[in-house]
Amino acid sequence: MAKIKLIVSSTIEDTFQDFILSRKTKGLAEKTLQxxxxxxxxxxxxxxxxxxxxALKRSHLDAMILSMRDxxxxPNSINSYTRTLKSFLSWCNExxxxxxxxxLYKAEETVKETYSDAELELLLKKPDIRKATFAEYRDWVIINFLLNCGSRAATVRAIQIRDVDLDAGMVFYRHTKNRKAQVIPLCSAMISILREYLHHRGGEATxxxxxxxxxxxLTENGLRQSIARYNTRRGVQxxxxxxxxxxxxxxYLIDCGGDAFTLQKLLGHSTLAMTKHYCTIFDADLTKNYDNFSPLAQMKSKSSKIRVNNKK
Structure with a gap:
């Protein structure tokens, strides 16, 4: 059936609200709509x-980009705005x-900030359960969980007790960004931590x-603030x-030698695009045995050998 072209004239703003309504009917997450x-x-x-x-023309869009630059x-903000406009205009075309x-406006490649091993050691030190508050103990378990599987905060908040199968060593994600069911493995250390946590936590399956x-x-803000307080108390800024x-x-990529395809599944990425982004930044092959390839390391090594020979 041929698409019917709308005759009634409408502003860009009104048309965008129609676009939002259409995305709601498609089932997009409220956070995405916001x-x-x-x-x-x-x-x-x-x-x-x-x-x-x-009345909208390409010249208006070009002027918009120039205004943003001025x-x-x-570049990443402009890329984000043009991405939204591209989705909107694609819908208008349909x-x-x-x-x-x-x-899309070209974004800058940025290095993802991460926690250092020294910071992780501070965060992973187990609190004294007899003295710690429930919140401190829970946050410690959450941080262990995040390092076990790298899940999103919204996913963590939605996990129910019945979603955890300690005997099988896995957890079912009830809430994911792409709304696809996901089962994630638990390492033996995480199984032990959750087993002890559930003993203290108690509760029903749901x-x-x-x-x-x-x-x-936990609310989104409540979880974020609680982890922030936990980190600060441990001396991690x-x-x-x-x-x-x-x-x-x-x-996973550098220290554990993991592969991109498995990482994609663990992180719940729909495509390899975002996973490749991580692979580009955290290239394990570049860091592996680099002392064998670094000009500085080679010069230092030669210098050390010369000093040793001279002493002889």
Whole structure:
């Protein structure tokens, strides 16, 4: 059936709200929809969204990019805004509203910050269960869990006790970003930690695994603040939950010799694109046995041999 071109004229802003409504009916996560709205508000500072959709031209989009650059926005921010606009305009094309689109603005490759081994040692030191609060003990277990599988914070919050199978050594993810079921393995150390934690935590099968002190589900902000307090008390200034995900990826690839395809499954990436991003940054092959290839290491080695021979 041929698509019917809309005749009624509408502003860019009104059309964008129609786009949001269409994404809701497609089942997009509320967080994604909120991100779209937030980015559109940022775009509106550089593009007149009150103009008629039919009047929008490529020159307006080019002027928008120039305005963003002149305001000092980072390439990654501009890339994020053009990504949202590209999705919006692609939908407009499908609806016969416009044939206009926008190329993605080139983002800068950034090195993902991670926790150092020294910081991890501080965070992984087990608290005295007899003296620690439930929150401190729970946060310690959560950090161990994040280093076991690199899961997202939203996923951690949604895990229920019934999702954990300690005998089989795995956990079922009830909530994932792409809404696909996911089963993740647990290492033997994590199984032991969870077994002890569940003994102290108690609860019913449908209760949340990592709960508040009153047994309710942790909020997104509550989890973030609790981990931040935990880290600060341990003398670690980095407090980001998401850094544990980057740290897991780095250590999995470099320290553990893991492969990209398995990492993709563990992190729940729909495609290899994001996983390749980690692989590019954390290239294990570059760091392996580098003393054999570094010009500095070779010169230092020769210098040491010369000193030894001279002493002889």
């Amino acid at each position: 991100s779209y709205q937030s980015q559109f508000r940022a775009v509106a500072q550089h593009l007149d969204v009150s103009m008629e959709m039919s 305001r000092g926005l980072s 609806q016969g509203i416009t044939h206009l689109n926008i190329p 209760d949340y695994l990592f709960c508040t002190e009153t047994g309710t589900q 980095k407090t980001s939950l998401h850094l544990f995900r980057h740290t897991f990826a780095r250590k």
